[in-house]
Amino acid sequence: MLSIHVARSQPQKSLHLLHLIKLFSGRACPAMSSVLQGFTKSLAMTFVSEIGDKTFFAAAILAMRYPRRLVLAGCVSALIVMTILSATVGWAAPNLIPRKWTHHITTLLFFGFGLWSLWDGFKQGGGGGSEELAEVEAELDSDLKANGKATKDKVEDENKKQKRPFLTQFFSPIFLKAFSINFFGEFGDKSQLATIGLAADENPFGVILGGVLAQLLCTTAAVIGGKSLASQISERIVALSGGMLFIIFGIQSFLTSVET
Numbered sequence: 001m002l003s004i005h006v007a008r009s010q011p012q013k014s015l016h017l018l019h020l021i022k023l024f025s026g027r028a029c030p031a032m033s034s035v036l037q038g039f040t041k042s043l044a045m046t047f048v049s050e051i052g053d054k055t056f057f058a059a060a061i062l063a064m065r066y067p068r069r070l071v072l073a074g075c076v077s078a079l080i081v082m083t084i085l086s087a088t089v090g091w092a093a094p095n096l097i098p099r100k101w102t103h104h105i106t107t108l109l110f111f112g113f114g115l116w117s118l119w120d121g122f123k124q125g126g127g128g129g130s131e132e133l134a135e136v137e138a139e140l141d142s143d144l145k146a147n148g149k150a151t152k153d154k155v156e157d158e159n160k161k162q163k164r165p166f167l168t169q170f171f172s173p174i175f176l177k178a179f180s181i182n183f184f185g186e187f188g189d190k191s192q193l194a195t196i197g198l199a200a201d202e203n204p205f206g207v208i209l210g211g212v213l214a215q216l217l218c219t220t221a222a223v224i225g226g227k228s229l230a231s232q233i234s235e236r237i238v239a240l241s242g243g244m245l246f247i248i249f250g251i252q253s254f255l256t257s258v259e260t
Helices: 002-050 054-065 068-096 099-123 130-147 149-161 167-171 173-185 190-201 204-232 235-255
Strands: none
Touching: 002 190, 002 204, 002 235, 054 068, 054 173, 054 204, 068 099, 068 173, 068 190, 068 204, 099 190, 099 235, 190 204, 190 235
């Protein structure tokens, strides 16, 4: 009798184990797919939004005048902080507003930004990003002229700071300058508003990861490539590509049912 009871209990234990595995995988797979979907959307959207943005050109120009690692650290830090703040606002929005409304607002934002980008693309010529680059360079030059001698003194101080410990260099004027230009340059920007809307409708963790990776790739390319790379970028192609991507996201969001 004992052997029969043991023989019967073994299949029951196996069934319980299979049930637990199915239950766990059923919960884990939607979570992973949600993170992956937010990651891919944020990566693509942020990349096409930032590749020809003012902050991209600012990073390229600053890298020509100051140590590259400080410029890269300042720009990337600012954009990472802005991405996290924007995603946090988007994540908190459904707690203040019904998810149905945040979903519809996000859909309208995608369509609005898509039409806006397409309109900008059709208005622009077929050349590179020389006009935007010249505009950003003129703004930075006016700032340098306003500071005058103080800027030269700061550059000399930076050369001395190269011999100091690595972490202390991040409190330098160059790091703070790169940080402030990119941080305040992103306020009210199309990519910031789109990140808020995306985080309200997608997994915020995936949105942050995708946004940070895209910011890192764009800024690194700007710092390494410098003015020569920035001048070769076609604002028309970037605007049209970004507009089409926003329209696609808008259609996908419109066709997606709202989870309450």
